[in-house]
Amino acid sequence: MGITLVLMLIFIDSVSTFSISALTDSRNSTTEKEGKNADIIRSLLNQETIIRMALQQNVHILRKDLVTIQEKLTDVETKMSRNQVECTSAMSKLESRLLILIDENAALTNAIRSDLENCNENQLMSSMEIQQINQTLAGFDLKQDVAFTVGIAEFNKTWNSGTLVYNKIISNIGNGYNANTGVFTAPFGGTYVFYIAAVEYEKQDLGLDIVLNNKSKVRLIGNNQAAYQTGTNMVVLSLGKGDEVWVKRSYGKGFHSHGVPLTTFTGFLIKHV
Known part of the structure; x- marks a missing residue:
């Protein structure tokens, strides 16, 4: 009976010791996991900060490029507008010159036609005069x-x-x-x-x-x-x-x-x- 009691106490003590050891091991394991998780979170936060800064820098660069593009676009539109005005003016001058050339060509054509008519008349007159001379000479x-x-x-x-x-x-x-x-x-x-x-x-x-x-x-x-x-x-x-x-x-x-x-x-x- 006494031996049995002693054995039971020893068993109970062993179980308690094992339970306490298991609980302690479990807590230590949880603490290690929590530390690892904290490290991961800190690493992610650092990466997020780096990414955010890089994004902000890229956004700044993009905004600067956008302003530059807008300025260039404005300059191109200004030049295009000026070129359009110059082209319109040049076209107007060319149209005016073309009208003048058309008028000059018409005048020259009329002058040539008149000269040809006069030449034909003179040739006709010369032919008639020669004929008259021949008729005159026929009687001599x-x-x-x-x-x-x-x-x-x-x-x-x-x-x-x-x-x-x-x-x-x-x-x-x-x-x-x-x-x-x-x-x-x-x-x-x-x-x-x-x-x-x-x-x-x-x-x-x-x-x-x-x-x-x-x-x-x-x-x-x-x-x-x-x-x-x-x-x-x-x-x-x-x-x-x-x-x-x-x-x-x-x-x-x-x-x-x-x-x-x-x-x-x-x-x-x-x-x-």
Whole structure:
């Protein structure tokens, strides 16, 4: 009985000691876990603080970049607005210039058309005059021993006085025309025909007379309504031996011609006295 009691007390003491030891171990384990958790929490807080600071710095940088972008955008919009104004102004000037060019082109077209019409009229007149000459000559004895055609092989825009000397001899049957003086001298008496044609120089008036012994007989004109107007005239004269015929300036200045003469002087005998 006594032994049994002793054994029970020993058992109870062992159980109590084990329980107290187990409880102490449990508390120590809980304390260690709580310490670890606290460390984790502190680490997370530190990381959160670092992240927050980094975010704040990034937000500051982004705001600064946004301000810079807005300034650049404003500058671009200003330049675009200014360029638009300049482009509008330039387009307006180009449109005005285009209208002027259209008007100038229309005026030039009308001028060319007018010149062509005048040229056609002059050519028609020249053809009619040649036909008249041919009809006139048809009734005469064409056995000629005196005839000449002379011309000028270059233009002269300043000539304005005296006798017009034709320096290019095309024909000079009978040698009545003097290329140095520009004067035809009748080798003998008879009825002669003289014809002149001249082209005025670039809208400069031109008047030329056929002169017999210092007396003007007929006159051609090239007016200044258009450039390079052609004037012609013809006369039939009774000449005595030694009479002189030439072409002189009446008014205006200059004349047009080239290698194949445009400005010419022609004369021939149609009847002996």
